[in-house]
Amino acid sequence: MRRSFFLRMNIEHQLNDWRDKALQFEQQINCTVIGQNQAVRELLLAVFARGHVLLEGQVGVGKTTLLRAMAQGLGGHYQRIEGTIDLMPSDLIYYTYLNSEGRPCVDPGPLLKQGEQLSIFFFNEINRARPQVHSLLLRVMAERSVSAFNREYQMPHVQVFADRNRVEREETFELPAAARDRFMMEISIDTPTEDAVLDALMFDPRFHDVDTLVSGIDNSIAYYQLNQLAVQIQQSIQTSPTLHRYALALWKASSNPGQFGIQLSDVDMGQLVQAGSSPRGMSYFIRAAKVRAWLAGREMLLPEDMQSIFKVTMAHRIFLHPMYGYRREELMPALIEGILHGIAAP
Amino acid sequence: MKRWILLCLFLQFVSGCSALLPSPITRFEQQTPRPFGYLIGDEIQHRMVIETRQDVKLNLDSLPKQGELNRWLNLNRVSVVTDANPGETVVELLYQVFYAPNEVKMLSVPAFTLRFDQAGKTIEKSVPTWHFTLSPLKELAVRKDESGQDYMRPDALPTLLSDSKQWVSVYASLSLALMTGLYLAYLYGFFPVWPKQRIFKHALRELSGQSQQDMDRGLAVVHHAFNVLNDQPLFKHHLPAFYQTHTEYQTAAEQIEWFFNFSNAVLFAGKQDVDADDWHNLLELCRVCREIECGKR
Numbered sequence: 001m002r003r004s005f006f007l008r009m010n011i012e013h014q015l016n017d018w019r020d021k022a023l024q025f026e027q028q029i030n031c032t033v034i035g036q037n038q039a040v041r042e043l044l045l046a047v048f049a050r051g052h053v054l055l056e057g058q059v060g061v062g063k064t065t066l067l068r069a070m071a072q073g074l075g076g077h078y079q080r081i082e083g084t085i086d087l088m089p090s091d092l093i094y095y096t097y098l099n100s101e102g103r104p105c106v107d108p109g110p111l112l113k114q115g116e117q118l119s120i121f122f123f124n125e126i127n128r129a130r131p132q133v134h135s136l137l138l139r140v141m142a143e144r145s146v147s148a149f150n151r152e153y154q155m156p157h158v159q160v161f162a163d164r165n166r167v168e169r170e171e172t173f174e175l176p177a178a179a180r181d182r183f184m185m186e187i188s189i190d191t192p193t194e195d196a197v198l199d200a201l202m203f204d205p206r207f208h209d210v211d212t213l214v215s216g217i218d219n220s221i222a223y224y225q226l227n228q229l230a231v232q233i234q235q236s237i238q239t240s241p242t243l244h245r246y247a248l249a250l251w252k253a254s255s256n257p258g259q260f261g262i263q264l265s266d267v268d269m270g271q272l273v274q275a276g277s278s279p280r281g282m283s284y285f286i287r288a289a290k291v292r293a294w295l296a297g298r299e300m301l302l303p304e305d306m307q308s309i310f311k312v313t314m315a316h317r318i319f320l321h322p323m324y325g326y327r328r329e330e331l332m333p334a335l336i337e338g339i340l341h342g343i344a345a346p
Numbered sequence: 347m348k349r350w351i352l353l354c355l356f357l358q359f360v361s362g363c364s365a366l367l368p369s370p371i372t373r374f375e376q377q378t379p380r381p382f383g384y385l386i387g388d389e390i391q392h393r394m395v396i397e398t399r400q401d402v403k404l405n406l407d408s409l410p411k412q413g414e415l416n417r418w419l420n421l422n423r424v425s426v427v428t429d430a431n432p433g434e435t436v437v438e439l440l441y442q443v444f445y446a447p448n449e450v451k452m453l454s455v456p457a458f459t460l461r462f463d464q465a466g467k468t469i470e471k472s473v474p475t476w477h478f479t480l481s482p483l484k485e486l487a488v489r490k491d492e493s494g495q496d497y498m499r500p501d502a503l504p505t506l507l508s509d510s511k512q513w514v515s516v517y518a519s520l521s522l523a524l525m526t527g528l529y530l531a532y533l534y535g536f537f538p539v540w541p542k543q544r545i546f547k548h549a550l551r552e553l554s555g556q557s558q559q560d561m562d563r564g565l566a567v568v569h570h571a572f573n574v575l576n577d578q579p580l581f582k583h584h585l586p587a588f589y590q591t592h593t594e595y596q597t598a599a600e601q602i603e604w605f606f607n608f609s610n611a612v613l614f615a616g617k618q619d620v621d622a623d624d625w626h627n628l629l630e631l632c633r634v635c636r637e638i639e640c641g642k643r
Contacts, residue, residue: 242562242613300615304583344579346566346613 011232018229019295021220022048025073028217033066034200034207035192042187042312043070044295047159047221049287050230051184052141054126054175054316055163061189063163067122068214076119076157076223079110083128085171089136093148111146112153119157119223126162127172134179141182157223177275177319184284185309186316230287237290239301246303246345250310251282253339254318262338264331267324272335274319281317288313303345311336370462370469372433373397381478386446389422390455394437394473401464404428404435408461415456418445447482454478534641545571546636553632558625565609568632575639582606594638601631 022044029040039055046053047070055063071078081092093109107113111121123129123137137160140146145154162183164172180186192198201207253260255276258269277285289305296305315332324331377393384390396404404426412424423440441455457475461468489497549571556564572580576588585606589596608624611617637643 238616240614240616300610302610302614303581307581307583341578344569344573345581346562346569 011236015229015232015236015294019297022295025220028073028220029066029069032069032213032217033062035194035197036062036066036189039066039187039189042185042309045288045291045309046185047074047226048230048233048291048294049184049284050159050227051284051288052160052182053162054180054183054186055161055189056186057163057165057189058191059165059167061191063165063189064124065210065214066189067120067161067163068210069217070161071120071122072214072217073219074119074159074221074223074226075219077114077117078120078122079114079118080122080124081110083123083125083133085128085130087129087133089132092133092136093146111140111155112148116154116156118155119159121155121158121160123160123162125164127164127175129173131173131176134173134176138179138182141179156227177317181278181281181317183316184288185312187312230291233294234287234290236299237293237301238299239286242346243301243303243306246343247282247286247306249343249345250306250339251277253343254314257335257339257342260339260342262335262342264334264338267331271321272324272331274321277314277317281314285309285313307340310340370402370464371396371398371471374471376473376476378476381476384443384478384480385483386444386480388443390441390443390478392439392441392455392476394439394460396435396437396460396471397431397433398435398462399464400433402433402462402469403464404437405461405463405468408459409437410439410458415441418453419443419455443480445480447480448484450479450481452477452479536641544639545574546632546639550629550632550636553629558620558622561612561620561625561628564625564628565612568605568628569609571632571635582610594643595635597643598631598634598638601627601634605631 026040026044029044030037033040043053043066055067057063081087091109092111094106094112095109096104096106099105111118121140126134126137136146140155140158141160144156144158145152147153160183164175192201206213249260253262255273257273263269264272285306286301288309290301292305292309293299293301311333315336318332318335320328320331373396375395377395379390398404406426409424409426410421412421415421420442421439422442423438425438427436427438428434437460443453445451445453455476455478458473460471460473462471463469485497485499491497549567552567553564558564569580575592576584580588582603585599585602589599595602604627608617608627612620634643
């Protein structure tokens, strides 16, 4: 009894220390990539919920810089690959070359090179890669392992950060639903709007050299402790039956919004959603919400935690009927708003 | 002698070369209407077109004065337009007769004299009397009615002027005033049966049938009341926006804040130790909100 009490106190103490570190880390990233506070917060949630992240935005808004900054802060080994149309799955696993003696050699590719110490796998312009490459990623993201050279390679700490730009659509491949569902969040990165931020981005030389900018971030988070920490966070945050009912209603509404009285203009609500969120998606959703509650210093999960991350964790895993697909950018935010404003708790 | 004759011839020659000075009034034309066929109340317009030299000006005091000229003749309007053309003056006089003759009668508009000023001198021009005949306004044969009195036949009633526009304006003003009054009454909570004014009344009624043991149910009732009031679910982090649209509830901000914190603790954090004070606070919040929705606060 006494032992378990001290154990619980110790865990609570550790979690408080980690929270301070996490908030300090967030502050550092916000100083490095300015004007993206919300995206930084969402990335932080994904890191501590151990979820993979897909970033989407226009060209040159800081997606890659943001991911590099996160990778720098998390430490561990980091691999990066650029998505191209001729990239094949084998390019991620191995590469062949002739050595100085003229003999053919095979070396591990970016996925295998760091072994279990790989903490960040950064896939730039993921939508330029072929579906075969996406398929390989499915397993890496879901199981954190890959088969090669007749054996299994484990990557228990890997977290996939991918980005894609929304401007170019030519020579790109839409991510399959299964791959999208494996990303915990799809974070939209928009151009900052505040004049002071825009002015600093233009005239402050600190932001002109990205390498120097990113290297200034302290490596304050031990990547190899994140998995255990994530488990502790998930166990420490309590949920109530009332909240369970609310989460269930949100889930059902993501599949059948019409049943919850949600209406959108010029839309047959019975046909709008082809597939709602998957169980895995809801699990990611709750995990991220719990991390938000932890960062807020609470031991209980509140509806506001769920509401604040509902869009970023749900929008990319709700699949609209093809008839409404071309209006996705207009309908999805409206649907998310409708769900959040249409379901009460209690 | 011969010299005298030459002098006379020279003077005659000089006088023959000098032109005669033109008259100050080069044209005077009085334009009058037909001099017959008038009835009582008719208007008669006289118009005078006068052309003078440039330095000759009409003395306006010489015009007849507007108003009653005699017991049956009024001068309703006097207008003078000068210099429409150089040196031209147009005078318009509008008379109205009020004589009721028993038979056709000759009357006359009185003469008057116009005066013009020219370099301190006065030039006069008389406007002659204008005669006209006036007809009686009665039937040819005078008839008697059944009681032997003179038969007086009234004219047909004139068509009334349309006043529909005025009535439309009146109705619009009344409607606007009514709507304003209703809106004010709504704001002051004078409509007890109005659904929005009964939200917390219902909530109070539901709470009165429960006790602190039903705290979850009680919290749900108050949440529901706030959701209905807000037209969508109201959460704690939406309160700033709620106060912007429902400013009257700002006065109960402290109690509402307590309610949401307490509700989070009970419904989401598993708080069990609720006491009578909490229940009392919940009822008190509901009463305060009821007073606000009635406009008493």
